[in-house]
Every structure is written in C-alpha cells, then in structure tokens.
Amino acid sequence: MQPFLYTSQPARVIFGAGKMAQLGQEIEALGARRALVLCTPQQRDSAQKVMRLLGDRAAGIFDQAVMHVPIESAREAREAARRLDADCAVAIGGGSTTGLGKAIALDSGLPIIAIPTTYAGSEMTPIYGITEAGVKKTGRDMRVLPRTVIYDPELTLGLPVALSATSGINAIAHAAEGLYSADGNPVMALMAEEGIRALGQALPAIVRDPRGLAGRADALYGAWLCGTVLGHVGMALHHKLCHTLGGSFNLPHAETHTIVLPHALAYNGRAAPDAMRRIARALGGTDAAQAVYDLARALGAPLALRDIGLRQQDLDRTLDIALQNQYPNPRPLEREALRRLLQNAFDGTRPSPD
Numbered sequence: 001m002q003p004f005l006y007t008s009q010p011a012r013v014i015f016g017a018g019k020m021a022q023l024g025q026e027i028e029a030l031g032a033r034r035a036l037v038l039c040t041p042q043q044r045d046s047a048q049k050v051m052r053l054l055g056d057r058a059a060g061i062f063d064q065a066v067m068h069v070p071i072e073s074a075r076e077a078r079e080a081a082r083r084l085d086a087d088c089a090v091a092i093g094g095g096s097t098t099g100l101g102k103a104i105a106l107d108s109g110l111p112i113i114a115i116p117t118t119y120a121g122s123e124m125t126p127i128y129g130i131t132e133a134g135v136k137k138t139g140r141d142m143r144v145l146p147r148t149v150i151y152d153p154e155l156t157l158g159l160p161v162a163l164s165a166t167s168g169i170n171a172i173a174h175a176a177e178g179l180y181s182a183d184g185n186p187v188m189a190l191m192a193e194e195g196i197r198a199l200g201q202a203l204p205a206i207v208r209d210p211r212g213l214a215g216r217a218d219a220l221y222g223a224w225l226c227g228t229v230l231g232h233v234g235m236a237l238h239h240k241l242c243h244t245l246g247g248s249f250n251l252p253h254a255e256t257h258t259i260v261l262p263h264a265l266a267y268n269g270r271a272a273p274d275a276m277r278r279i280a281r282a283l284g285g286t287d288a289a290q291a292v293y294d295l296a297r298a299l300g301a302p303l304a305l306r307d308i309g310l311r312q313q314d315l316d317r318t319l320d321i322a323l324q325n326q327y328p329n330p331r332p333l334e335r336e337a338l339r340r341l342l343q344n345a346f347d348g349t350r351p352s353p354d
C-alpha cells in the first residue's frame with residue numbers, strides 16, 4: 001500500500017425513483033424559504049415541475065444555463081437571485097445548469113440543491129468553471145459544492161440515448177483518471193472501479209431500452225461514484241486535453257471526453273499498470289484503452305474528433321495549449337507522443353499501447 005492522504009467532503013445524497021418529491025423537505029432542512037430554480041432553455045418544463053412542487057417556496061425560474069458558464073449568464077443569474085430575494089438555488093439539469101448554480105454560490109454563498117439529469121458528475125464536486133472572453137477558468141472552492149443532491153432516475157428517462165452514452169463515458173473518465181491520480185487514495189479507487197463497472201453495464205442497457213428504469217438507476221449510481229472521485233482527487237492528461245478542446249475550439253463536452261479517453265489511457269498505459277488493470281477489469285476487457293474504445297463503439301458514440309468539428313490544422317495548436325502548463329500525469333508529457341495521441345483521436349483509430 002502506497003502512502004496516501006484522504007480528506008472526505010460533506011455530501012447529502014438522496015437516491016431513488018420519485019425522490020424529487022422530497023425537495024421541499026430538503027429546502028426546509030437547509031433553513032431556506034425561497035428557491036431560485038435554474039435550468040437550460042430546453043429543460044424549462046422540468047423547472048416548472050419543480051416550481052409546482054415547491055409552491056410558495058419557489059422564488060422564480062432562471063432558464064439561461066449554457067455550456068461552460070459564460071460570465072454574462074453567471075452575472076444575470078446572480079442578479080436574478082438578488083432581485084427575487086432567493087435564499088437557495090435548485091439546479092435541475094446537467095453539468096451546465098449545476099455549473100451556473102456554482103457561479104451564483106461562488107459569488108454569494110447561496111446554498112445549492114442539485115438535481116442532476118445527466119451523468120457529468122458536477123453535483124459532487126467543489127469545482128467551478130466560468131468562461132470569460134473565450135477563456136474558461138476552473139477552480140476549486142468549497143462554497144460551490146452543492147449542499148444536497150437528489151438523484152432521481154425518473155428524470156433521466158428522457159435523456160437522449162446518444163447523450164446518455166457520451167455523458168456516461170464522461171463519468172468513466174473521472175474515475176479512470178482518479179485511479180492514477182497523483183493524490184489518489186484507496187477509498188476513491190474503490191469508488192472509481194465500482195463506478196466504471198456500473199456504467200459499463202448500464203450504458204448498453206440504456207441503448208437497448210432507453211426508458212428502462214433499472215438501467216437508468218444503475219447509470220446514475222455510477223455517475224454519483226465517478227463524480228465523487230472527480231471531486232476528491234486531481235485529474236490529469238485526459239481532462240487537460242478535453243478542457244483545451246472544449247474551451248478553445250468549443251467542442252461538445254461529453255462527446256470530446258468519449259473520443260479522447262481511450263487515447264489518453266493508451267498514452268498512460270505503461271506508466272499506470274494498476275489503474276489500467278482495474279479499468280479493464282471493471283469493463284470486462286483485457287486492455288483498458290481498447291475496452292473503453294469498444295464500449296463507445298458498441299454504444300454508437302462518436303469515435304473521431306474530425307466528426308465533431310475539429311480540423312486537422314487545429315491539432316498543433318491544441319498541443320501547444322495543452323503543453324503550456326505542467327501538471328501531474330503518470331507519464332511525462334512528451335510532445336511527439338502527444339501529437340500522435342491527438343492524431344489518433346482525430347482519426348478515431350482503435351488504440352494500441354503507446
């Protein structure tokens with residue numbers, strides 16, 4: 001056993017079909033009276049359901065959550081919270097909506113209740129991201145960690161199959177990098193392997209039967225575990241590359257993670273054999289990188305960066321940005337090998353050990 005440091009973060013998690021009905025009690029338990037409900041324009045119906053559920057505890061809806069939290073929408077949401085005299089916020093949606101709640105909490109300390117409807121995992125982390133003048137900055141601050149999280153699989157029944165697949169692999173990426181994190185620990189390793197296992201079984205079940213509650217519940221369970229890992233330990237090369245591709249080329253978040261992960265794992269394979277063994281075991285394969293690639297292919301997910309809007313001429317710039325700052329990674333960052341990694345991800349090649 002290697003030496004480790006383990007710090008746990010407070011979490012109140014309510015899990016189960018129909019559990020959204022408990023929201024009023026949870027707001028009361030926080031000592032709050034007026035909730036601002038946050039959502040994307042596409043999920044306004046869900047926010048209206050929350051409003052009806054809350055009755056006179058509902059302060060209003062702010063429905064302008066967008067991916068990567070542009071500072072303008074963060075400012076508008078903060079202003080709406082002040083104008084409506086909200087003393088808490090309920091974020092119903094994926095990582096973009098939770099991220100907007102975090103931007104409010106960072107500024108005001110307002111407690112957030114998260115009701116996740118994708119598998120991105122932001123609800124379990126003290127990580128925030130805000131985009132200003134085309135540059136996305138992320139940071140960690142305990143003020144933004146949602147105080148209560150309600151996982152209700154019924155709310156995910158309408159998540160399109162394509163987004164379910166890529167969002168699920170976004171979650172697997174948190175756990176995979178958690179397994180070789182520079183500040184990993186045995187508790188997070190247990191959660192990571194179990195999270196990958198749960199998602200590896202649930203995602204094919206969702207593709208077969210998108211409205212099957214059992215598959216949806218298992219995927220949300222996996223997302224909770226993987227999100228917890230992201231919240232507790234540092235990430236590495238894979239998240240750095242995806243952050244660069246999302247922030248600088250506006251590539252879609254979950255799809256980018258899905259395409260890059262097998263190649264990042266192939267790059268790190270020899271430097272992190274124990275993590276790779278655990279990832280492969282969790283997915284029932286023999287090679288971690290290939291098992292993730294084969295899962296994505298079986299789910300019908302995109303496999304090549306060229307298919308989601310990146311251009312060949314963007315690869316060198318991606319590499320330059322990703323190499324600007326050093327960060328912990330099991331294998332040192334080697335320019336030529338990383339360029340090969342990016343080319344393989346661009347082409348969608350099945351990875352082989354690098």
Ligand SMILES: NC(=O)C1=CN([C@@H]2O[C@H](COP(=O)(O)OP(=O)(O)OC[C@H]3O[C@@H](n4cnc5c(N)ncnc54)[C@H](O)[C@@H]3O)[C@@H](O)[C@H]2O)C=CC1
Pocket residue numbers: 040041042043066067068069093094095096097099117118119120121122123125126127128129155156157158159160163167230253254
């Ligand atoms: N701070 C953190 O710890 C983390 C932050 N993120 C951030 O979250 C964002 C991505 O979040 P995602 O969840 O991937 O996407 P998202 O929150 O942007 O959602 C994608 C789309 O799916 C819709 N949607 C969500 N749930 C749905 C459902 N159940 N049924 C039908 N439609 C639904 C949304 O309204 C939106 O149009 C990125 O900005 C990423 O950086 C992601 C992971 C962790």
Ligand SMILES: O=C(O)/C=C\C(=O)CC(=O)O
Pocket residue numbers: 068099127128129130138170239242243
């Ligand atoms: O970029 C953020 O908002 C913060 C972290 C993540 O998005 C994690 C991830 O890349 O999935």
